Amino acid sequence: MGTILGLARFAALGILFALAGCVTAENSLSQNDIAGMKLTGVNVSFTPDARVQWEDGIRAYATTKAIADDQIATATDTPEGKAYVRNLLAPKIKAGVEKAMAGQLNGSRPVRLEIVVKNFAIASAVQRIMIGGGREMTADANLVDARTGAVIIANPDLRAFLMAGQGVLGTAVQAAIDNAATQGVAEQVVDRYGKNYRDWLLRRA
Template sequence: MSRMMGLARLAVLAGALALAGCKTIENSLSQNDVAGMKLTDISVSFAPDATIQWDDGIRAYATSKSIPDDQIATATNTPEGKAYVRNLLAQRIKAGVDKTMAGHLNGSRPVRLNIVVHSFTISPAIQRIVIGGGHGMLADANLVDARTGASIVAYPKMSVVLVVGQGVLGTAVQAAIDHASEQSTADKIASRYGDSYRDWLLRKS
């Protein structure tokens, strides 16, 4: 059993490192190019094979349908349940990225940011206690001309990771931190993604 637990922890750690270590894509735009842009919209969609691990979204769907606790797992694993969670998450991601990008693109050329999510993970407490886990998001970011839809610059599979407490003690400390925070974990991930994209686009170190 201990060997299996050790292997599980290594697998989780390897996945987190792989996500965090993705190669940075070069920004081919000049500062003048960026200065001339005006962000008019942000769209969020999901890749067909996107994976989402977000208990708050599942609970929100269950609450909206008055689904009892012992039926949540089955009732939410449906096309309707998955669509509800994706739509709710898309709103949170859009709001978080929009907030971090506000006031930074004030030119005259209208542009739109298309975000396509490949994975969004918030590891539940029990997972982080038993085998470990983390929180993060992997998504394509494509800046396009708002009039023509033509791609201007793309960052495929941009990733962000939140470092969170592991094990019994670490998870308890993390729970206290999360409880005291005004932002939910999902909102923190969305904001972190927005921060990373903004800094990349504006060439901030």
Template sequence: MRLLLGLARIVALGGMLALAGCVTAANNSLSQSDIAGMKLTGVAVSFAPDARIQWEDGLRAYADSKAVSLEQAATMADVPEVKAFVQGLLTPRIKAGVEQVLAARLAGTRPVRLDIRVKSLLFPSAIQRVVIGGHRGMIADANLVDARTGALIVAYPELNAALYTGQGIVGAAVQAAIDNNATQTPVDKVSVRYGEIYRNWLLKDGGA
């Protein structure tokens, strides 16, 4: 099992790099002095009205809260109450993951806030990955604004953060083993990856 997990992590890393390489970054016109003077005071997360969310754990949590089956909850996924419930669970996780990456790197004096507007957040189930495939990821607009005035400083529309996820019968089984041994949930991992890509773009580290 250790060998299987080790091989899976190598394959996953290669997949992550391939997926990240497909992203075309927005233009960042900020100077290094502009960036050095910024202090992150918070991350705000919202969802576009037509945001596409696929997250079985969120639907399961809703089903448990209402004492209904997961199948029943799935049929109501587009109902406003269900969408709000699921988004309410996702918001603090996305916020925490991005803040974890950015806070220490933006420690100047000018207060800024990162407004994230989620357009797509997909976590395909094991069954879906066996039958038709699919990777975990998030697409969201990232707008850095002045925390005092709300004025836009720089925008990165539709930043795409994707993580390779095991495909097929064997891949799904290996992915389940990795997930069971991980200290972070899939949502946490995608949120941190989003923060890393944004950080590298903003700071011009070139590591995304």
């Protein structure tokens, strides 16, 4: 047990250095532009073909419908099941991005952040043992004028990615890390996405 916990602490340090997302969009706003803005809200939506792989959400839906474990995959792959999972996930994304942006935009021009999710995937323990996988979110981030809805600046396909332990040992180490964490895995992914956007918008290294 001591060995696993030691490995967990080591892996946690590695994960901290692997949290950066891919940021490629150009930020053309000046510091004065940014200083003049006041964030009044964050809206979250999903593209029609958005991929959401989130076991907690799927199981929550299965529980509401009393779906047996051996029928979950089929029963939840429906428009109703997908809508339920998205509706459960959206408030988490909204709250996480709002937290990351809290206190950052304090000007007078009201702006709103529109997050359009294209992919949210948390590889299950079984997947990471068998074929590997990580934890990620990709979404368009559009900052718009709150009065007119006009886009001020867009960051399409902004991505957040968290490494996760692979294989039998790596999955066991990851479970120890997750159990000791103060945030759930979904919240960690959203937190990283929000910070990636904040740092891009404010030109932080």
